[in-house]
Amino acid sequence: MTLKPVRVGICGLGTVGSGTFNVLMRNADEIARRAGRPIVIEQVAARRDNPDCDTTGVKVTADIFEVAQNPDVDVLVELIGGYDVARELVLMAIANGKHVVTANKALLAHHGKELFGYARERGLTIGFEASCGGGIPIIRAITDGLIANQIDAIYGIVNGTSNFLLTEMIQKGETYQQALAAAQESGLAEADPSLDVNGTDSAHKIAIMTALAFGTDVDFDAIPVEGIDNLDEQDVAFGRDLGYVVKLLAVAHRIGDDVTAWVRPAFISTDHPLAWVGGPFNAISVYGHATGHTLYYGRGAGGSPTASAVVADVVGIGTGVLPAVFSSTRFWPDRNTTGPQVGLDGSVSRFYVRIMAQDRPGVLASISDILGRHEISIASLRQNEQARRNELVPVVVTTHSCREPAIRDAIARIDALDTTDGSTVCMPIVEEHPEEFSN
Amino acid sequence: MTLKPVRVGICGLGTVGSGTFNVLMRNADEIARRAGRPIVIEQVAARRDNPDCDTTGVKVTADIFEVAQNPDVDVLVELIGGYDVARELVLMAIANGKHVVTANKALLAHHGKELFGYARERGLTIGFEASCGGGIPIIRAITDGLIANQIDAIYGIVNGTSNFLLTEMIQKGETYQQALAAAQESGLAEADPSLDVNGTDSAHKIAIMTALAFGTDVDFDAIPVEGIDNLDEQDVAFGRDLGYVVKLLAVAHRIGDDVTAWVRPAFISTDHPLAWVGGPFNAISVYGHATGHTLYYGRGAGGSPTASAVVADVVGIGTGVLPAVFSSTRFWPDRNTTGPQVGLDGSVSRFYVRIMAQDRPGVLASISDILGRHEISIASLRQNEQARRNELVPVVVTTHSCREPAIRDAIARIDALDTTDGSTVCMPIVEEHPEEFSN
Known part of the structure; x- marks a missing residue:
């Protein structure tokens, strides 16, 4: 028949x-x-x-x-x-x-x-x-293959254009604008790449996956979103010196009974399971309470895939x-039930911070002092020598884990110092999510 | 209701x-x-x-x-x-x-x-x-998520015990026996690990996936299988010096209208998409004519996964x-229809070859000569200095792509030389499978 x-x-x-x-x-x-x-x-x-x-x-x-x-x-x-x-x-x-x-x-x-x-x-x-x-058959994985699991977290590289641009910046030391121009020429970025590079496309995807995986409503407008379009190549380079690569991550995970979802460029260690995902490829890590870590990789865009x-x-x-x-x-x-969706305020992370500061006595002390008063512990601090006088020098700090509001408040205070130019860059350093077998 | x-x-x-x-x-x-x-x-x-x-x-x-x-x-x-x-x-x-x-x-x-x-x-x-x-929901991926694809190839690391042992050998320089003893102590290898380490378990899995993915009958007994139980730590080390890691691969791919499936330890470059898969984890790469490369990663064994x-x-x-x-x-x-299943005779690959040879004039010439007469082109050749006299020295050769029967025949002839000890080790060097979009 x-x-x-x-x-x-x-x-x-x-x-x-x-x-x-x-x-x-x-x-x-x-x-x-x-x-x-x-x-x-x-x-x-x-x-x-x-x-x-x-x-x-x-x-x-x-x-x-x-x-x-x-x-x-x-x-x-x-x-x-x-x-x-x-x-x-x-x-x-x-x-x-x-x-x-x-x-x-x-x-x-x-x-x-x-x-x-x-x-x-x-x-x-x-x-x-x-x-x-x-x-990548990720919707089937979440709704069918992993159905026995309570999902703890999703970490995704879900925008191929952004990942391609970042890979070019990392590997060739290009600026964002150089990488974008090349990608547009080869058809890997649209003439108007805004939705790809400003994080919106990634946010759409994490919203869908979050609703499926956690069984909670997702208020799309409440998802904190930051793209790669303001990324400075010097941060890519400083991060590389520290053993990190920058990726545009779309993340959702539980914080107690709440769920948080966000999109932003983040540093991950070169031995993080998402670090090898290069070019236009996508990958999504799903952490279930029975499977532990599972990861799905493939071409995230393009006609035939x-x-x-x-x-x-x-x-x-x-x-x-x-x-x-x-x-x-x-x-x-x-x-879904309408579940609590929290922003970044409940997040705990390590951070990469680059401060453009004057190269004179007391500056590092005042920066360290502000971080200390916010109970932010410094993991590394690097100030590179600068050739010319009176120029601002980059001070690169990595922190131990701290709460997101603390680092934000600390940076506001650092930016208010008259020895800095108020343009401090702050990016999370994302560790691999722990596997939590609750079975 | x-x-x-x-x-x-x-x-x-x-x-x-x-x-x-x-x-x-x-x-x-x-x-x-x-x-x-x-x-x-x-x-x-x-x-x-x-x-x-x-x-x-x-x-x-x-x-x-x-x-x-x-x-x-x-x-x-x-x-x-x-x-x-x-x-x-x-x-x-x-x-x-x-x-x-x-x-x-x-x-x-x-x-x-x-x-x-x-x-x-x-x-x-x-x-x-x-x-x-x-x-890892790999059966669902093949039978459902990728149903629109003609599958070209499957490359899997599908035995967690073997991958754990290899990871220990690579990272800690341990012998196979040392790694096995430690794994048995920590419960990551069974008291009798034979089916895991001799490749049988991987062969069972590639037989199932091959039947599903290629729609052909698989004669289990016709699958060439080699495990990691005879792997020598010096080959792991020589491979590492050359930029390779050793993995127990379970592979099936089309050769024209035929399908070949095999299991054996192979060298892959450190930037191969399966190189990062460490410890007890599994990963399976599936190459479809529409998706290109997709990869699925997770814990391949254990009660809860x-x-x-x-x-x-x-x-x-x-x-x-x-x-x-x-x-x-x-x-x-x-x-399935009964399809042609071929062994390794149709395979083309690069190879790693280690010959234990006498350190005297003419030996390298005779080895090179045998390879040349089999139309096997040498990519690299390394003979390390040896301290003591009359001992055999390891000669490590990597070849360019050649046919499997040619390398096998060449090694038989090298092993027959009275300047070698007849124990030549040969392992394939597996490149990433090309994505072939036939759409």
Whole structure:
């Protein structure tokens, strides 16, 4: 017996859309064999042709909403991005009885709860493996593979563009602007890279993973977010001298009964399990109370890797796997309780601090004194000799663990000294999360 | 509406059995919330009490076959190990209408095809996430998350004991016997570690993953297997000087239309993505034609990590996820075609070769001459000075890529020289597998 084909409507024919189109077209036989039924492209909606896609013989429309109303479409694949029109499109598809597969993290970070709830109400499924980590099956790991675990923490490198830029800065000593220009030239950064480099994209992803892993609502706007766009190459270099590499981390972990989530550039030791993750690759560490540390690595963006995740969801809907996960398990955003979400105030970390200070007697003493009065213990302090007079010199301090508000307050006071220029840089030094087997 | 509980019978209360028991008992509420229904332990079969498990209030029997016939058990969890009695137990459980969850790689490597076929015939499911990679959800990645991909290759470090021993040898310069004694003392190696260190356990796992990933039958006995039990610490040290670390690799990849699978100690460069995997951890790299390289890392053994995988399968059976994957997708061993499986003869690799030779004129020339006549190009050659006369000196050669039969034949000829002692060591130097995006 062969089951009826799954009929797919693809909205959006950009990088991921064309990747999805091509994976489904070119590997139709193999996918049908594995899925136990054919997956056919019923319709494609795109504002313009994509030369990478041969749409001969496929219904093409410029109107995405036509797909959402097409009675011959079983699964609408939303790859248009953004979150206003996309929300409307997904709501219309669900209203018309269609399952939805999306790679849209912004949409889910902002409207996930509403969309998941509506889909479930209508007995439909939303697949979103492609929303986090590109080709890495991280959503399945959290919602299925690790289901026996209470998750303690997630540490992710989840923006490929940022990681590529940081890798270039670290390896070639480039400035942020030099690395960005090169990445844009080679197509690894968009013309407007803002959402990638300012941390927003990473925040979308950690919001989705946090809601799934911890079973709490996530207020996206309450996530502290800092990108790599203000990163100074001298801090990259000082960090390297200290044995650290800088990574844009998206982190969520429990603090007692609360959950904190944040995105910011952080130093990690070169033997930290995320330190080797270079170039455009992503990796996500998940710490469960039964598994301990597990890590998932792969290409976090790009047409074909992300298409792999989109197609897995389409197949999963066809086989009934995804509807089973979606309907029966209880940890989707719309089934979460509103849990306490705390910012950085409860965080404890080591810190890297660079102060631009005058090179004269008493300056180091006053800095040390401020840190001491905030009960911040200095792990290392380095002031490099400077050639010319009257220039400010960088004073690089690393601290032992202290509370986030303490370091913030201390830096405010250091910046207020008339011997500093008020531009102190502070970055967390993140140690590997401890494995806590509570079994 | 709350669904009826899933009633579990656990056979075997060793490390994984007691871990499973405790995860299910202690996290019953959280698991029930996530699974959408309670998971209860109906019966436990164990030859003796395990002090780590409080079985008060649980039916305990010494007879595993009682569990397979208990009408109140929905899922039989087979954790007794071995493959004769275990096969009988699983067949009886299926005959009595029970789903089966197993961590038993030996059982599946030898009898998987029969057991999968029988389960499917009876409309039942076998869950075996715990059979490969302990707490790492690698079976789900291959059968679900990466379903859109044609898999090109799998490179795994899948035996925690071996990886722990190698890490100790590399980091502390210990001999194999010293590392083993320490591991046995700390419980990280069994009293009889044979199956772990001689490569058999890794071969079981690569056999299972190969059948799933490539859709071909695997003849377990045709897999070339070599363990770490004959590894000489001087080769570990010479390798380190050359920039390599030694890992016990379990590898399967396509060679044209064929598939090759093997297990052996190999050198990898320190910047290879598997080089950082230390201690008892496992990692599996999967190269798909759409995702490119993805990697999965975690604890490959131990009670609680492996229990995480067992419980995920039990929950998956309860939610219907696992039966959906098992019944509808087409790449289980019993649905495979018998494909061509080739040994190492088709392999091309770089090699590390250590020859114990006399330190006198003409010896290096004769070695180079033999390699040259086999069209094996030398990448580096090192002969260290030796203090005493008439002793043999180690000559360490690394080669450029050559065919496996060529190096084997060349070594036979080198070993036949009367200037060598006939004990030449040869290990492959494995480069990172290339990502081949065929999309």
